[in-house]
Amino acid sequence: RGAHVVVVGGGFGGATCAKYLRRYDSDVRVTLVEPKKQYTTCPASNWYLGGFRDLQDITHGYGALKDDYDVNVVHDMVTGVDPDGRTVRLAGGESLSYDRLVVSPGIDFRWDRVDGLDASTEERIPHAWKAGDQTRILRQQLEAMPNGGTFVLVPPPNPFRCPPGPYERASLVAHYLQQNKPRSKVLILDPKDGFSKQGLFEQGWAEKYGDMIEWVPGSDGGTVHRVDADSRTVFTEQGFTEHKADVLNFVPPQKAGKLAFQAGLTDESGWCPVDQQSFESEIHPGIHVIGDASIAGAMPKSGHSANSQGKMAAAAIVSQLRGDEVVSPSHVNTCYSLVGPEYGITVAAVYRYSDGSISGVEGAGGVSPMDASSGFRKQEAHYAKGWYESITSDVWG
Numbered sequence: 001r002g003a004h005v006v007v008v009g010g011g012f013g014g015a016t017c018a019k020y021l022r023r024y025d026s027d028v029r030v031t032l033v034e035p036k037k038q039y040t041t042c043p044a045s046n047w048y049l050g051g052f053r054d055l056q057d058i059t060h061g062y063g064a065l066k067d068d069y070d071v072n073v074v075h076d077m078v079t080g081v082d083p084d085g086r087t088v089r090l091a092g093g094e095s096l097s098y099d100r101l102v103v104s105p106g107i108d109f110r111w112d113r114v115d116g117l118d119a120s121t122e123e124r125i126p127h128a129w130k131a132g133d134q135t136r137i138l139r140q141q142l143e144a145m146p147n148g149g150t151f152v153l154v155p156p157p158n159p160f161r162c163p164p165g166p167y168e169r170a171s172l173v174a175h176y177l178q179q180n181k182p183r184s185k186v187l188i189l190d191p192k193d194g195f196s197k198q199g200l201f202e203q204g205w206a207e208k209y210g211d212m213i214e215w216v217p218g219s220d221g222g223t224v225h226r227v228d229a230d231s232r233t234v235f236t237e238q239g240f241t242e243h244k245a246d247v248l249n250f251v252p253p254q255k256a257g258k259l260a261f262q263a264g265l266t267d268e269s270g271w272c273p274v275d276q277q278s279f280e281s282e283i284h285p286g287i288h289v290i291g292d293a294s295i296a297g298a299m300p301k302s303g304h305s306a307n308s309q310g311k312m313a314a315a316a317i318v319s320q321l322r323g324d325e326v327v328s329p330s331h332v333n334t335c336y337s338l339v340g341p342e343y344g345i346t347v348a349a350v351y352r353y354s355d356g357s358i359s360g361v362e363g364a365g366g367v368s369p370m371d372a373s374s375g376f377r378k379q380e381a382h383y384a385k386g387w388y389e390s391i392t393s394d395v396w397g
């Protein structure tokens, strides 16, 4: 029987890798460990918040991986890794031995860097930066918000999952408010002085929402210093200004998912250093780290990046198991954002591995043009929905 590869995490990176290992070499036995029976995607979760996509339409199961690709899917949590003995321990008590291990645990939050919030305040002050219950709670709070209220959104510092995500969220919350509570306001208190596709977002906000969305950069008092969870009040650094929120969506600073720390795969940055050709850990040989948890050169932390890395890690593992040379991969990432249901903008890039790291290929990417016609924006919104259908069927279909 062929080699056994255990993949931990059935999100964008892990589910892709499990499927493509089986596609690239049907002799390889693959076990995917993921606690959830149903995975709700963060991509398109802002569309749900905007009121034009159901949560069940962005929720996917593991039936196709089991039935069509013969992946052994185990719904359990990995609690420890023994890199020398090549085994993983499951919360259920079982151990699995592996020839190679792939880890795609996503992100965790740096609550220690936030004064006034921690994991126990998540229900009152949702981040909704892992989709599912958190997204539902945020939507319920938005529905309960009074007309004329303030939705305060606090984006995280770099690096974090989905660089345009907070600004798409602000847009689609404004869309919902414009339709339902038009006297309300979205206030973004940002620790940063700039963000992804900024010019395009700001143009879209002015066109569609007038002055409903206000963005305050870090250097102008946007950095939040402390939060009072009970009164939903945030205090910003400069002059300790208070902002009272009706809904507070605080997205904490981020680090690699907990398992990456338990397995000793992180460095002092809180993320996992890897050989950027094969995604094999620089700390523990035989373990590959992909997706948001990995340090992947110029690639952003996105579902599309994780999908691309899942395929490349699968190809590298199959080559290593056969004793073949590992190829130098190219990757692609596209991040669509909706400013409104019919208003899409994009950033796209191609990346290449060379000289030890992944960097962007000059001239091969770009962003949507400024000042485009409404027909152009509508077409991009249509492409965004097509992107979602095709990537989710590539990962879970």
Ligand code: FAD
Binding pocket: 008, 009, 010, 011, 012, 013, 014, 033, 034, 035, 036, 039, 041, 042, 043, 044, 045, 046, 076, 077, 078, 079, 104, 105, 106, 107, 128, 129, 130, 161, 162, 165, 169, 257, 258, 259, 290, 291, 292, 293, 301, 302, 303, 304, 305, 306, 334, 335, 336
């Ligand atoms: P995840 O998809 O988070 O998967 C990690 C999985 O590991 C989880 O299912 C978890 O249950 C499992 N797990 C964790 N620990 C263990 C353990 N110990 N044992 C077993 N399993 C474990 N990206 C895009 O490309 N396009 C977009 O439009 C886009 N929109 C976004 C919008 C929002 C609001 C947000 C928050 C993100 C968005 N993203 C988007 C980013 C995207 O969601 C992430 O980059 C992507 O999910 C990363 O994939 P991953 O495999 O690293 O982690």
